[in-house]
Amino acid sequence: MNPQTYALSPPGNKALGAFGGCATKRRQLISLTPLIDVVFILLVFFMLASSFLDWRSIDLNTPGKGRSEAQLEGAVLVEVRNEGLRLSGEAITHETLIQRMRENSDRRVLVKPAQGVVMQDTVAVLDSLATAGVSDLSLIADQAR
Amino acid sequence: MRFLRANNRLNNHDAGILPLINVVFLLLIFFMLAGHLAASDPFAITPPKSQSEGRNSPQDLVILVSADGRFALDGVEMSEEGVIKAASERLRKSPAGETPGLRLKTDGNAPAARIVRLMQRLRQAGIQKLKLLTIPAN
Incomplete structure (x- = not known):
């Protein structure tokens, strides 16, 4: 039994080294189709499971417990309303806000979104202030209502 | 043959x-x-767009806020109180020195007053590091 199988195998091994025989022998053993099936399944999995959203972040300052009300006094108040921006009570556009804040970018800025203002508008104001070089930013709530 | x-x-x-x-x-x-x-969120949101260049920090906890007032912490939907309680609990349990921060993933159409209120309550609960997640404008 053993000699027989042994005698049969060498021609096969030789064929592996030869030009034509190799490929046909291999394909007979392993078909490509199941492999492609698996690759397709993996492809579909990665297409559905992966997300391409490029997340960024804005750091929000936390007024720590050390900060007292006194330190809020020198701060500039920017109100965000549905009809526009207000800098210390005066109606203002994004462009003028950037210009004004560039001159005193070391001041503390409080951003106060009014009732009914959506997050996108508030983030736009934070963006404008960041463009003006303001680093000390805080969001505060509208206490009026 | x-x-x-x-x-x-x-x-x-x-x-x-x-x-x-x-x-x-x-x-x-x-x-x-x-x-x-990434694990999919319990509800879909459209994040606010911004020019901010800040890096995302995937190791931090994430609080999801939808436009219609639903809250979720790390993919589990719960009430606002539940979110605040669970977040401060988790931060307290983490080893000192490597306290994770908190990321707010809000809908761009959510009322800002609600988000600010949530932020204030989170701070009262002792959370220091807060970030707002956005996506680039274009």
Whole structure:
């Protein structure tokens, strides 16, 4: 039994080294189709499971417990309303806000979104202030209502 | 002889789909490298757009706020009180020195007053590091 199988195998091994025989022998053993099936399944999995959203972040300052009300006094108040921006009570556009804040970018800025203002508008104001070089930013709530 | 011809046909057939497999492999590698796997959120949101360049920090906890007032902490939907309680609990349990921060993933159409109120309550609960997640404008 053993000699027989042994005698049969060498021609096969030789064929592996030869030009034509190799490929046909291999394909007979392993078909490509199941492999492609698996690759397709993996492809579909990665297409559905992966997300391409490029997340960024804005750091929000936390007024720590050390900060007292006194330190809020020198701060500039920017109100965000549905009809526009207000800098210390005066109606203002994004462009003028950037210009004004560039001159005193070391001041503390409080951003106060009014009732009914959506997050996108508030983030736009934070963006404008960041463009003006303001680093000390805080969001505060509208206490009026 | 018939056997050999069958083999040949098989060969030709296989050779024909090889370019297809190449393309599929390339697509597979592209999706594996370019996308990143993330657990899907319990509800869909459209994040606010911003020019901010701040880096995302995936190790931090994430609080999800929808436009219609639903809250979720790390993919589990709960009430506002539940979110605040669970977040401060988790931060307290983490080892000192490596306290994770908190990321707020809010809908762009959510009322800002609600988010600010949530932030204030989180701070009262002792959370120091807060970030707002956005996506680039274009």
